[in-house]
Amino acid sequence: MAIYESDHTKFMREWMDKHPEEREEQKKGRALWWDKPQDAETQREYAAGKVPAKAYPYATES
Template identity: 70%
Template sequence: MALYESEHTKFMREWMAQHPQEQQEQQAGRALWWDKPQDAEARKRAAAAKVPTKAYYYQPD
């Protein structure tokens, strides 16, 4: 049984095979935007400071 693979996925696989240097560029971009060090204490403070959402958001006080 063959699994479906979109045209875009096929294109990207072929393109990445033809341009192996892009793997490094992709990893650098990910490190720039996503792979950030996590601070457990800051996350705990943010969770404690969170204000609960009302059941009906647009209801006036």
């Protein structure tokens, strides 16, 4: 059974194969937005301040 791969994915694979220098740029971009160090204390504060979601978020009554 063949695994589906979109045209965009094929294009990006071929393009990255032809432009290996872009791997470093890709890593820089990822580090800028996603790969951030995590602080356990901040995560605990976020968890403590979390408000439970309503069963039906569009309800107008509390």
